[in-house]
Amino acid sequence: MIYPQNFEQKIGFDQIRNLIKAKCLSTLGEEKTDGMAFSSDYEEINCRLEEVVEFVRILEEEDEFPSQYFFDVRPSLKRIRVEGLYLDEQELFDLRRSLETIRDIVGFLQKEDEEDEDSHSPYPALHALAADILVFPQLIARINNILDKFGKIKDNASAELLRIRRELADTTGSISRSLNSILRSAQAEGFVEKDVTPTMRDGRLVIPVAPGMKRKIRGIVHDESATGKTVFIEPAEVVEANNRIRELEGEERREIIRILTEFSATIRPQVPAILQSYEFLALIDFIRAKALFCMDIKAVKPAFEEQQIIDWIEAVHPLLQKSLAKHNKKVVPLDIELTSRQRILLISGPNAGGKSVCLKTVGLLQYMLQCGLLIPLNERSHAGIFENIFIDIGDEQSIEDDLSTYSSHLTNMKNMMKYCNGKSLILIDEFGGGTEPQIGGAIAEAVLKRFNQKQTFGVITTHYQNLKHFAEDHEGVINGAMLYDRHEMRALFQLQIGNPGSSFAVEIARKIGLPEEVIADASEIVGSEYIQSDKYLQDIVRDKRYWETKRQNIRKKEKQMEDTIARYQQEIEELERKRKEILQKAKEDAEHLLQESNAKIENTIRTIKEAQAEKERTRTARQELADFKQEVETIDTAALEEQIARKMERLREKQKRKEERKNKKAETAPMQPKAKPICTGDYVRIKGQTSVGQVLELNGQNAVVMFGLMKTNVKTERLEHADPPKTSNVMAKATFVSSETQEQMYQKKLNFKQDIDVRGMRGDEAIQAVTYFIDDAIQVGVSRVRILHGTGSGILRTLIRQYLATVPGVAHFQDEHVQFGGAGITVVDLK
Structure with missing residues (x-):
């Protein structure tokens, strides 16, 4: 039982939940994170914790865990339960990849430990999760017969589809040949410009023609350019072929739908089992996100016991830690102990001394633990389990319910007394506050007495002296103090158990600058006995801190x-x-x-x-x-x-x-010098590598470094200083020239264009231009270039290709696709 309903918001667990959701790979894990809940079952909690511990080990030690394709295809699978509906190509592609991920995860978790003679899994808790999960190898193989590696329907997915696509390719090829023939004739007669190539409009191959010449070519005008200087004509000779292409494309779409519908019908009976496997994928995503979050906050699993105990060493509030880390500050860790002999800790001390933070830390970490999360503390700590957690913190004033702050506190106290028992944890901030101090303190003492009688556990903050005396006189309740340095007048945010703390009201008032006569009047009102007792309390805390420091030394x-x-x-x-x-x-x-x-x-x-x-x-x-x-x-x-x-x-x-x-050397050893910052002109190497480069420029945290002939951007944190390369005078000169050449090559690569137009040139001019062009392309490392030579009589094309056949750096050359220029352009692939 958790009380009140907004418990998670009060202790900050809603922020923890959002941080975990941000680390999920898909909506699968996010849904599991939303469903993360408090449990009081020891075996269940311990199992959850072990799963996270094992996954932290996987993230730290393994490089091969499959985490690439976490797709949520559950809505698509639920949709095809209706007869006649089917998965489209993208959904089928996502289904295949995510099923492969499930298969790989199950295989990873079920592998045996090679170092273990008994051949047990190195991850037993996660292995148990994967024990009964189906991986559907036949289904994956069936999808592989339909889709290629890019997620597109294969030509041989069916015999009919293969026939359609072959006819489609043949028809497209005949249209291309017909268009090229018509285009050459039109160019020979001067109806069309020499450099014109077929283009695509509305899915149909057409010829660009000047408006004045559109009557010269028999066909259908499909479109014109924005300037009106070009019209696009589909010659009459290819109209029927284009119509056939449209028909074939329709047949292709219908055949694809038939294939997908047939496949969806075959997997429809398996949908419930497939959905169960996706529940496993969701759980893995959730556990992975929890492990990543726990690594961020440096959380561990303490010694977890099936009893009510809090024995924490160096516990840290994770949200406060993340907040202070942004300002390069650290949280003061908390040491706290609640056992069967000292169940209720009564914390006192000055305002802004850390009492509320201490209480929220206990509430948040215990709740995190019982939600299956590791917590940030020392691994030597011991933690237990509570059936109920109650909290009363902050201003609960309600206008709608006509409740004052004090009335709200009393309502919480009533519910706590009604439901708490020896397995409950209560967390109360400013116990007894909100009303007249004398009666408020008396009621608080009476309530504390009931809590103690019910053997409940708790952390309570207060300023009331009568409660501090109650803790001293009753077994089961113990005082604690948040330490305060009265010389420097600052809070130390350290909890010390055993003695009550002083509120340091007089000292804080004097520090703020309250007039001394006011402080004197206040001291006279409360009496010298109270002032002396508070001073003695401060002295006790100071002396205890002194002897505690001695004991630690x-x-x-x-x-x-x-x-x-x-x-x-x-x-x-x-x-x-x-x-x-x-x-x-x-x-x-x-x-x-x-x-x-x-x-x-x-x-x-x-x-x-x-x-x-x-x-x-x-x-x-x-x-x-x-x-x-x-x-x-x-x-x-x-x-x-x-x-x-x-x-x-x-x-x-x-x-x-x-x-x-060794001791003498350690005493006299000089301090290690700080690492010299990276500057422009320094010789550096990437950490863990041997190649030495020179820093050309710095851009914030990035540096531009020249390694040989290559410039690269590198984070400065990845670089370390290196000795400059040892070279002779001759080599130094050569290096200087090489640097200029490197800069020229860099600029050439930036400005290089992958197309050259030699139309209208004579044969020898064209060959010379192509020679320089191919040489530059090989130098800058381009893999493919295009040479625009037009069709014409074909002489220029023949000369260029004869030359290309003699160049060792040319791997292959061919006509451009008909849609992009056809025989008027040669595409060259370079080695």
């Missing part, structure tokens, strides 16, 4: 000492391990030596026997060798022990000297 020193001890312990263990390895190696060497000695002894004895020596002498030799073996073992072991001890001592001394040098 001691804890930091202890941590450093523990780290040092752990490091030395690790080094000692490593030395001991090396010592054992050396001993083992020495024993192995000694054993090997003894084995060799035994072999030698046996050889000696065998030699003695072969020499038939006396038995007594043989026994003596064996005894001497045994004594020698024992002596070697004893002496070598003692020597090795002594040698190892010396080596260990040297290792310790060496490690100690290394630590001393």
Whole structure:
């Protein structure tokens, strides 16, 4: 249960919802975001949180997650449930691409972890979502048989469509040939200009003719130019063919509609299952948007427990954080703890000290968590679950309901007392305010007593002294203070639990400049006892803050000492391990030596026997060798022990000297210089690359950099300083010339036109002009050019094409399409 109805607006969750919607890829995810709701089911919340945690890992670690085509085709699919309706080409194209995305996402989430011996999915929560999702491979294949990769109906989508389009192409080609023949005849007789080419009007191929010559060509006048100097005539010879084209185009449209209608009829029974797959796509879009938002606010999943607990470390209000970040400021993090022993936190302190922000932070983060969102705090934090959250904050005055501010507060208190229990969280700002302080404080104390009796949890802000005393005297309620620096007279926005806070009313009044006699009168009115108690309270808070700082410093020193001890312990263990390895190696060497000695002894004895020596002498030799073996073992072991001890001592001394040098170096190390800003003329490289270029100009955060023969715009944050290229004097001169050439090439590329008109030129003039034109085109890297030579007798066209056939940089040349000039223009493709 959430109370009141405008709870989300009061804590700012409506803004969170809008920020998440902005990160959705389609209306699929936006609808899910609108439906995001508070839950009190532990398993459901934990599952939602795990989904977001896993998707954050995907966004941080994976590059291949399919997120390109999130199309919402649900309205189109619902429409074709009606018999006879069909998906058009664009809808079918969107259906195919989005079904492919669903298929790829399911495949991605169901892949097994290659590093896991048990072959489990690395994303178990998301894997469970994709477990029963249908991916429709046959449907995708069927659409691929109908549409090409650009979303257009294929020629072979049906045999009838193939026949129609072939006839359409043949008819268009015959019209083109007929028009070119008529045009050449008209040009030969002088009825039409030499450079005229067929054009298109109202979907029909026509010839542009001067008005005075329109009677010379038999046909239909379809249009005239805006100036009236040109009329467009469809020759009588091609009228029937053009009419046939219109008929074929109508047949083509009807056949396409038939194909789409037939396809829509086949998928109509599968529409419910397809819609279910789109629900999965919507959910993935929603989870992805939540993950992106949580990454923006640096949110994590705390230790989530199925009980009522708030034990937060360094919690941050995400909206306040984003707002302050725009002004290069940071939020002071909040440490707060609510447990079964201290359920209700009563926060006091000066106005504008952060009490309301603290209360809203608790409300917003707990609500976000139970809506399935990660929250910005330290990952060592612990968070629980509440069945109900109640809030009373701000001015609730209502003219329509004839409620004053205080009446509205009392109405909220009544509802909270009626519905709250041990699994509820209440958030009340300025508890007891809005009426006469004495009775207001008394009512607030009575209400607080009921809350405590019902074992409810809560965060309450107040200025009333009687409530602070109540918290001191009753178990389950604890005081807290928003800290204030009374020397600098500024709020510290830090929450300290354990003692009540002072309102610093006298100090703030004195800072503002209220007359001292007024402050003295006020102090006399409330009495010296109240002033002294408030002063003692300030002193307690100050002293506690002082000792808290001391305690933190001691804890930091202890941590450093523990780290040092752990490091030395690790080094000692490593030395001991090396010592054992050396001993083992020495024993192995000694054993090997003894084995060799035994072999030698046996050889000696065998030699003695072969020499038939006396038995007594043989026994003596064996005894001497045994004594020698024992002596070697004893002496070598003692020597090795002594040698190892010396080596260990040297290792310790060496490690100690290394630590001393390291500490001395750290103490005397100079500050790192700040990075030098990028300026015009500097030599730079793109971070992570090796090519060195020179900055030509700066435009705000962008720089124009010349890398070799290429200019490029680069963000200055992506650049770093580099040493200028090392060149000799000769090379320096060559570089200077090359720079001028680079500028000329850059200008040439900007001014280059991809068409040349050589009509009216003699053959040798035309060839020379085309030669220069093709050379320039190859230099600036153009892939296609056009040469306008007209038709005429065809001599100029033949000469030019003979030349093009000899140029190595020319890949291919052909006539322009009949609609754009036909044989009067040669299109050249360059390598």
